[in-house]
Amino acid sequence: MKNSRLIIFASLVLAGILIVQFNQIPNLDKQLEQARADLKQAKANQVKSQTIVSSPKSQQNQVSNSTKNVTLFVDKFSNQPTSTYPDALKGLASQKVINELTQTFAPSVTFSDKAYYDVPLVGLKNAWGSNLEYLVIAKSDTQSVAYTITYDTDEKQVTDMSRLTLKGAFDNEK
Template identity: 90%
Template structure:
């Protein structure tokens, strides 16, 4: 009799433990689902982090390509007659900039044998937007000209520019 009571007591304790465990299963399923969602989010964050860490190199390539295109743009409009701007600057600059150059910013020497302009300086002012801002100096034997140029990396063309007056080291106009 003592053994049967002990067996009944042990059976009741085991049944209670089993009942508690079965009641815990929905909570454990929820915890498992949450853990899987957290793991998935962590993987997404890891991919984003790797992209952010690797993006300065791609940004550097974008800035380098943009700088060479701005340099080519200044070389092109500085060393060609104003009448050829619509054709020669197509793809390098927006229509607004081409019109602006044709009307107001053409170099002051417009003869067919005009001076050749070199571009000794292309300085980057802002490197982290989709619009890069440059300071560009074009220099000939007679004069030096400075421009601020905005280059849109999405459109891959110059979208705005203005001519600056030079004072100091580059001021060799007579």
């Protein structure tokens, strides 16, 4: 009698363990899929890194084209009225950046019909990866304005920017 109770108790414990294990299968499947996705992303990043390292000429061309696009972007938004930004900057910048320019940057900078902004300096801060970072100076006869700009080489557009304050050599003291 005592042995049969012990066998029944052991059977119930084993059945409980099996039920718990079967309930964990969906979680394990999710973890497996996440691990596969992470592995796929890591392999893609490795291939991209190997491509950059193995073909610096390709990266140099990409940086050169990106610099031209950033220069064009700054030239366009500096020398046009804010009302034309949605059309003029489409394809050069993300919608977020266009909205920020329209609402934030443009009113803080004196853009007039008579002022023309040159872009004498486009400095590359970070040349590796898919997000290139630039320091850009736009200069007119009356003022100079500096921006930090993030350019996404995958999307081929400006994805982030902020205005900097200038002190010293770039101030126009007249």
